[in-house]
Amino acid sequence: MEQSRFDQLAAQGHNRIPLTREILADMDTPLSAYRKVAEGAWSYLFESVQGGEKWGRYSIIGLPAKTILRVRGQQITIETDGVEVESIHSDDPLSWIEAYRQQFDVAQCEGFPRFTGGLVGCFGYDTVRLIEEKLTEIPEADPLNNPDIILMVSEEVLVFDNLSGKLHIVIHMNPADEGALAQGQQRLDEITAQLNRPVTPLASTPNRAISESDFVSGFTQDKFESAVERIKEYIVEGDVMQVVISQRLSIPFQAPPLNLYRALRTLNPSPYMFYLNLED
Known part of the structure; x- marks a missing residue:
């Protein structure tokens, strides 16, 4: 130019x-x-x-990117060059x-x-609480302490x-x-x-076989069953038509992402x- x-x-x-x-x-x-x-x-x-x-x-x-936006609840931080x-x-x-x-x-x-660029990143599931007033109840703290929203200025x-x-x-x-x-x-x-x-x-990393038992869930069987029963009540009351229960499964991982x-x-x-x- x-x-x-x-x-x-x-x-x-x-x-x-x-x-x-x-x-x-x-x-x-x-x-x-x-x-x-x-x-x-x-x-x-x-x-x-x-x-x-x-x-x-x-x-x-x-x-x-040099500039990063993070949102946790109603708090927003702007970081530039790591500061x-x-x-x-x-x-x-x-x-x-x-x-x-x-x-x-x-x-x-x-x-x-x-x-050619813009705001790039991710919106966590709990971002829906910023849209749906019925869901504004504060959820349990995320054990990973991830932001609700994180965006790069690309x-x-x-x-x-x-x-x-x-x-x-x-x-x-x-x-x-x-x-x-x-x-x-x-x-x-x-x-x-x-x-x-x-x-x-x-860098190469050795392969090893894994099984379902190697994964750790943050959702116990009792809590899962309790959630199912609660969802049934919501359906009967007409609050929801369909719900998909999710859980976080984790496993140690040492290779480059x-x-x-x-x-x-x-x-x-x-x-x-x-x-x-x-x-x-």
Whole structure:
């Protein structure tokens, strides 16, 4: 992008301007590209298989994000570069997140992939309590202490075109930063250089057989049966039509998490596969 075009977009009021570079990546795979430039905390990989027989055209790789949003109940924290910079109380965290998203005015440029970044992460099951007033009763504390919502502000993305073998590098620059365009071009050079290096092999871990008895549930048999009886009462009273009881099953796992994702995508390639590295 020329400086004049960059300045023109900035003058239109956009506070994020995307810069892109297209490179040939037919010798890479989305996984190898992820490992070269994105493997680490606050990164992600989105893939998809269509019809159970062929890969979706695009795979999305999110490079490590600098800014992280966490929501626990009505408390929101913002972390930048590993440091908490703001803590906010909100009666409506979902509306707050939407307002936060809208503060980014991203210039729309022709020829760019359909997805070039944004808020990426996960909403826990208990997020429904922010929507359904009947469910506002405080649940039991999560023994894992996971946030209800955790989102990465994804501003550096690779879009892997599995059909053409091309890869689009997309980064977003704030025109208010001094020398933003030059810094962006330098960053594109850095990412390109990372993609041109060989990928290091993943550490191997020995395989071992496991059985159902190896898994630990946080739901005892008595509590499960009690929950079933309570659900029957809700159905009779007309409060619900259907309920699916879930339980958390855990087992010690020492291998790199990416190895688990690789195994799952091999055993069960499916639509909307995702790998999120949320630090812990």
